């Protein structure tokens with residue numbers, strides 16, 4: 001099946017629309033083993049490392065089945081880069097979906113209008129029809145996926161699945177055809193129901209937050225230093241499946257409401273509400289500490305850091321903040337800080 005590539009830092013892209021258009025939604029991830037040399041010709045090197053990396057991959061070559069791109073306004077980096085993608089990436093269909101910063105009724109109407117415009121442009125460009133029935137079917141399918149991911153996510157807390165294995169599963173689901181994803185998740189669930197908890201001595205239970213981390217190797221690396229990520233609030237994580245989309249009523253409205261109401265991303269207003277989400281997770285999962293990772297030059301997460309540091313201090317919850325370059329070599333330089341944090345908590 002042909003794919004629509006998703007360039008999104010906040011998982012606000014309504015995949016149901018793409019499924020109803022009979023394409024596979026295919027989230028784009030970076031590659032931390034390459035340098036963004038060509039992207040640096042278009043974007044200053046003080047711009048988010050992750051989005052520069054994605055642009056580099058897109059300039060070099062996208063997956064051959066991708067016939068279009070939707071860029072969803074996760075943060076202003078995705079916004080400004082969209083213009084550059086239109087100049088540098090050889091695809092006829094590119095849509096900028098303006099996911100609103102606010103979460104009130106005006107924002108909801110604005111988002112519904114823009115999703116409807118996305119539908120119209122897909123229909124016009126690809127000569128297809130996205131019907132209400134197809135949208136409802138797609139919502140059902142995505143809800144099944146969300147429910148399976150919620151069950152699998154809980155196995156992290158029970159020490160049945162590692163945070164890195166779980167991360168790899170969510171990543172796969174964000175790129176697979178959704179029928180294949182459902183099969184894949186079913187077989188994982190069967191396997192996990194039979195597994196025994198692993199014994200891991202002296203590990204620390206962590207809530208992971210920050211920029212969207214798409215390198216599973218990085219999660220594996222953190223674990224190797226004595227941590228188990230029992231919960232997160234990331235886009236390749238709980239933000240992707242925390243709730244269901246309502247199945248009755250107007251499908252576009254239900255999809256927009258789902259995205260507006262899901263746990264708040266750093267880039268949205270008022271951003272301090274993020275702390276309430278993190279506090280709830282920290283209590284519910286009885287964590288030993290919080291790790292907040294910002295990709296280098298990720299302004300939304302950098303702005304969050306002083307507030308989160310202060311609030312977690314007030315709660316007496318150990319908190320580690322790290323700003324890191326998107327490169328596997330760079331991870332190794334962080335081992336002293338991670339190890340010191342593991343010893344401290």
Ligand code: SF4
Pocket residue numbers: 009048049050051074075076077078211212267295297298299300301
């Ligand atoms: S890492 Fe930060 S700056 Fe980069 S796209 Fe994501 S939210 Fe935006």
